Amino acid sequence: MKVLMFGWEFPPHISGGLGTACFGLTKGLMKHDVEVLFVVPKAYGDENQEAVRLINASDISIDFKDSIYEEYWRRITYMEIGSNLIPYVGPEEFKRIIEASELESLSSEDSILSKNFEFSGKYGTDLMDEVKRYALVASAVAATNDFDVIHAHDWLTYSAGIAAKSVSGKPLVVHMHATEFDRSGENVNQNVYDIERHGMEEADRVMAVSNLTRNIVIEKYGINPDKVFTVYNAVEPSEKPNLQYQRGVREKVVTFLGRVTFQKGPDYFVEAARKVLDKDPNIRFVMAGSGDMLNKTIKRVAELKMGDRFHFAGFLKGDDVDRMFGLSDVFVMPSVSEPFGIVPLEAMRSNVPVVISKQSGVAEILVHALKVDFWDVDALADSIYGLLHYEGLSKMFKQYGKEEVDNLKWENAAIKVKEVYQSVL
Template sequence: MREKFDVIHVHDWMTYPAGMLARALTGKPLVAHIHATEYDRSGENINTQVADIERAGLLAADLVVAVSRLTRQTVIERYGVRPEKVVVVYNAVARHEVERRYEIPPRIRHEKRVLFLGRVTFQKGPEYFMEAARLVLQKIPNARFFMAGSGDMLPQLIRRAGQLRIGRRFHFAGFLRGEQVDRMFALSDLYVMPSVSEPFGITPLEAMLYDVPVLLSRQSGVSEVLEHALKADFWDTRDMADKICAVLRYPCLAAELVKNCREEMKSIRWENAADQLMTVYHNVSGGN
């Protein structure tokens, strides 16, 4: 009550109650940013308490900002928010220069490396990545797959790798941070994001900073802004495997994907997102 401000901007369900209270106390317009819904995180097996908070915050907001058209549709269909109240502002990636270049050790230069990096949870589709790996290894035995991250599905996937007898070619790198992440991207020949439901997904953009081609699930928001990336439905592991094989076998295809995505990256800038948010603030505050 002692602060002077024009707009209340809240991000995801954890902050919605505070935003709603601030709006009730001050009468200032409320912007609710939705980065991921409970349906993205949990499928149909949702936490109803979280979903109820999401619904209340989204309905109370003067305007809702979604990170993709996919998320916008979820907000409208699942929570009954009026379509005219939901706008899309895409995420971006920091335009920093890649700090280091990593030399591939001679002993592994003959191998092709495929990376999954993210939470090992239902939402991220790690089991589909493993099934695609199984199919690829039948055709390209010297390929090597890495699953970097932690999550509740990790123990069952470790067991599954043993059952499939692919443990020598499928490695669990654990949770990575900082330079470890940079190095993992830099040493990969392909980055795969097989998410079941991904509101946006910044990691493919981070991979592209290292000139790594990407394969995205069509159920991801970032696929809306990367026209030239390879795409597959998360559940179609055969199609996913075929596209992985194509990138690993044909260097010219990989190079073309990198060239096209590098061009697209020029317009995916945080400055653009900031300009769009300033327009949102201007509109909800009546131009003040």
């Protein structure tokens, strides 16, 4: 079996858990004789390519005049109706422009664009534009490769998945790692929501990373429950033995690691830290990550006068993540909304007890983790304090937590994924 897979990023160049999950999944699939053709917008040259053949989207040649794209051109125009790429025009005027210039844009495009597209490969301000151009490349990939199933990860690649499906006629599986509601709360970006819903409607199967996400997909996007399957993420067993890192600080360390954005709940971590420090000042808190709430968080830490006990480690990757876990005594994920949440699994793999919010997908499967409501700062502080001070508790969590997480293998998740593939062949 061969899968054409569309992703947006791949280790080591990652801006979130999506890249890590794709990597784990492709490796898992390989163990079950599934071959993966992974398309990613920009290959930097040092990705780990043992499990996948990586196609750099910027290297694909496109001939616009080929009749095969006519079907696709119709679609991309359709999708542009909901986009805000043309500035300073009202919705009605915008629609009129699009309808009138539909085919003209085709002829003007080929003079502007050369044969190869350059994708920036990062989430940026021209993301919508990128998504569309990516879809265009996807149809070229689909037309020139052999495969049985198309698998698209998150909304950024759904347009590509649909384009590939229409060109090849092969079944499409879309994978919801996060929904627009997780990213933006109730203030959803309508363009993104529409792409997500359209992708799921066009897909033959939808995979959700937790029941939490599955329910959102059914309730808020109106997708037929019969084609939505929950496939939990997993974590790669650590290849390195748990290294002993030199501890610079005597105090116990409590860690937050993730994007510092609204949905990850960094503010609850800060408030809980103050409460714990009021009880026991001999503890250090570390926030590793960056995001649009970082500055506000730093200011709040200064305001709460704990600048010497609450440290900011910046965005960490690779060995530094292992090192951070190596120095941690408790890991906290107070997410307001978390479709899955792979980081606590990585912490447990490194023998670090975890406190997670009940509003995370991973809470559905973990037994040896303390679970609290994200907004319940008192309960959060209580859990942190307990894990730090009652050795019986932390010992138990370390031992059984490690066991538990070692059994959550991508190899096993991949079986479920393969079953979903087989159901549409």
